[in-house]
Amino acid sequence: MPDSSPQKSMSPRESNSDLRAAVPDSVPEPRTAASDGAPDPRTAASDGAPDPRAAASDSAPCPRNAAPADAPGSRDAAVQTHDLAFSYDGDTFVLQDVTIRIPRGEFVAILGGNGSGKSTLAKHMNALLMPDHGNVTVLGHDTADEESTYVIRSQAGMVFQNPDDQLVASLVENDVAFGPENLGVPANELRQRVDESLSEVGLEGFQTRETAALSGGQKQRVAVAGVLAMRPDILILDEATSMLDPQGRKKLMELCHQLHREGKTIVMITHFMEEAAQAQRVIILNGGRVACDGAPEEVLTQSDLLEHLNLDVPFACTLSLELQKRGVPVHVHIHPDSLKEELCRLHSNA
Ligand SMILES: Nc1ncnc2c1ncn2[C@@H]1O[C@H](COP(=O)(O)OP(=O)(O)O)[C@@H](O)[C@H]1O
Numbered sequence: 001m002p003d004s005s006p007q008k009s010m011s012p013r014e015s016n017s018d019l020r021a022a023v024p025d026s027v028p029e030p031r032t033a034a035s036d037g038a039p040d041p042r043t044a045a046s047d048g049a050p051d052p053r054a055a056a057s058d059s060a061p062c063p064r065n066a067a068p069a070d071a072p073g074s075r076d077a078a079v080q081t082h083d084l085a086f087s088y089d090g091d092t093f094v095l096q097d098v099t100i101r102i103p104r105g106e107f108v109a110i111l112g113g114n115g116s117g118k119s120t121l122a123k124h125m126n127a128l129l130m131p132d133h134g135n136v137t138v139l140g141h142d143t144a145d146e147e148s149t150y151v152i153r154s155q156a157g158m159v160f161q162n163p164d165d166q167l168v169a170s171l172v173e174n175d176v177a178f179g180p181e182n183l184g185v186p187a188n189e190l191r192q193r194v195d196e197s198l199s200e201v202g203l204e205g206f207q208t209r210e211t212a213a214l215s216g217g218q219k220q221r222v223a224v225a226g227v228l229a230m231r232p233d234i235l236i237l238d239e240a241t242s243m244l245d246p247q248g249r250k251k252l253m254e255l256c257h258q259l260h261r262e263g264k265t266i267v268m269i270t271h272f273m274e275e276a277a278q279a280q281r282v283i284i285l286n287g288g289r290v291a292c293d294g295a296p297e298e299v300l301t302q303s304d305l306l307e308h309l310n311l312d313v314p315f316a317c318t319l320s321l322e323l324q325k326r327g328v329p330v331h332v333h334i335h336p337d338s339l340k341e342e343l344c345r346l347h348s349n350a
């Protein structure tokens with residue numbers, strides 16, 4: 001279990017000047033541990049013949065979710081940003097006019113090219129950065145209110161790209177205990193939280209394993225367990241699957257779905273389209289602004305727009321469009337399995 005000193009010396013996180021700079025002195029740093037008539041041809045609806053115009057996806061408008069403002073203090077939204085603008089150097093704005101509302105319990109994917117502002121936005125959701133303009137509320141708490149920093153950090157847990165940047169202790173159980181310990185969770189409850197969190201990520205029995213000897217996927221799951229041990233409502237994963245092998249990515253996605261079913265809000269920043277396709281909603285950032293915000297079936301089928309934004313097009317979508325061009329009457333899919341099912345149906349009806 002955790003050693004008696006609550007602060008480990010020189011954790012990797014402590015050497016992260018970016019994060020450290022944003023942490024007010026008075027607040028303990030918790031663990032911040034990713035058509036008409038016929039059915040809409042751009043969706044994977046399975047009945048009816050697809051409309052060949054579906055291939056002309058550049059003509060479809062980019063969906064934009066309305067983001068109605070909640071009453072001040074409302075806890076209905078997990079995260080709400082209003083006219084958020086932010087500049088690191090006081091000169092160039094890397095986020096501008098960002099107004100989004102993520103309801104509690106939603107699974108949202110955030111996409112965008114390199115430098116589009118995804119990580120900067122994520123850090124605003126965790127009160128690691130403060131807006132220069134506009135505001136950000138997390139579960140109704142304004143991130144600019146220093147008195148709320150503690151509750152925001154404990155309720156919005158971050159998992160970063162590289163687990164080595166996040167793991168702080170040499171033993172798994174000490175690592176998982178680090179966040180709740182910093183939150184002041186009493187020692188008798190720590191053991192229970194550590195054990196529960198490890199079991200939730202599928203690492204029962206790993207308590208006394210050396211973190212350094214784990215695989216990348218296991219390390220990332222320890223990082224997630226460390227965040228879960230703080231019992232957050234919101235899990236923010238900033239490209240947390242990008243260093244994992246396909247099996248590790250799949251397992252982490254399954255864990256996110258499980259946590260989502262248990263009621264957690266999931267904000268997953270990713271550049272894997274197949275992961276984004278599994279979310280309930282996709283937000284695309286471009287040059288620090290929201291370029292698109294809608295259901296995956298609406299957003300991820302816009303191949304021209306995605307290419308314009310330097311993003312991949314989901315493989316199932318590309319394949320559906322190619323098949324349509326060759327006269328195969330399929331809908332445009334974003335999930336390979338649903339495309340496969342439709343092709344099998346077509347084949348058996350032929
Ligand atoms: N600590 C920093 N100091 C100065 N500029 C930064 C810092 N972090 C990111 N930036 C700049 O802000 C912009 C957005 O970066 P970031 O949010 O990391 O984008 P993304 O996560 O989408 O790749 C980029 O132009 C990046 O160079």
Ligand SMILES: [Mg+2]
Nearest residue numbers: 118119120238
């Ligand atoms: Mg980033």
